Amino acid sequence: MTRLSFPYGESIEWFSPEQISNLPAPPLKDWLLSTCSLTQKLKKQCAHFEVKILGEDTLSLQPEDSFGSETIWVREVLLILDGTPWIFARTLIPGRLLEKKQQEFLGLGVRPLGELLYSTDAFIPGRIEVAHFEACCKIAKLAESLQQDVTQPLWGRRRYFQYDNEQLIVSEVFLPAAQQAIAKL
Numbered sequence: 001m002t003r004l005s006f007p008y009g010e011s012i013e014w015f016s017p018e019q020i021s022n023l024p025a026p027p028l029k030d031w032l033l034s035t036c037s038l039t040q041k042l043k044k045q046c047a048h049f050e051v052k053i054l055g056e057d058t059l060s061l062q063p064e065d066s067f068g069s070e071t072i073w074v075r076e077v078l079l080i081l082d083g084t085p086w087i088f089a090r091t092l093i094p095g096r097l098l099e100k101k102q103q104e105f106l107g108l109g110v111r112p113l114g115e116l117l118y119s120t121d122a123f124i125p126g127r128i129e130v131a132h133f134e135a136c137c138k139i140a141k142l143a144e145s146l147q148q149d150v151t152q153p154l155w156g157r158r159r160y161f162q163y164d165n166e167q168l169i170v171s172e173v174f175l176p177a178a179q180q181a182i183a184k185l
């Protein structure tokens with residue numbers, strides 16, 4: 001039985017959108033590939049937006065997750081719209097970058113990361129990768145623990161942001177409630 005606790009994210013196989021033949025139909029496809037702040041898009045869909053921190057810590061991750069850095073600061077949150085969790089988000093920041101912007105990252109708290117990343121041109125959005133997750137994975141178990149049945153694969157994306165000569169990675173999984181709501185937009 002998978003231990004359901006932070007860190008929830010796990011080594012996931014991500015693909016460039018061109019490699020995936022069965023991307024979901026719009027509007028979910030548009031949300032997956034959007035280059036603007038997800039926080040701003042989500043806030044338009046609710047009256048009350050909230051960030052719930054699941055965990056923040058410096059971890060030694062698997063090589064495929066560590067992009068060459070010996071230690072990574074990991075932040076995992078739920079983005080909650082009018083009381084319903086829509087997004088599981090996981091941010092990976094290499095130690096070298098954390099040192100440069102320690103106060104900003106460690107001081108985020110329940111403010112959305114997007115407010116930092118999109119407040120300055122210093123963070124340059126980069127490529128987007130996508131993945132979909134079956135019901136067996138740890139994030140699906142997290143969705144089930146949030147009383148959201150996983151009746152179809154969950155879609156997620158991973159975005160790279162460059163700062164100086166470092167990069168951070170932000171991945172977001174659209175939970176069932178989000179996929180159902182977006183399908184009706």
Ligand SMILES: C=C(O[C@@H]1C=C(C(=O)O)C=C[C@H]1O)C(=O)O
Pocket residue numbers: 036037038039040051075076077079087089090091111112113114115117170171172
């Ligand atoms: C990167 C953004 O910030 C969002 C907020 C996050 C957080 O607070 O940890 C993480 C990922 C994003 O969903 C964005 O708004 O696009």
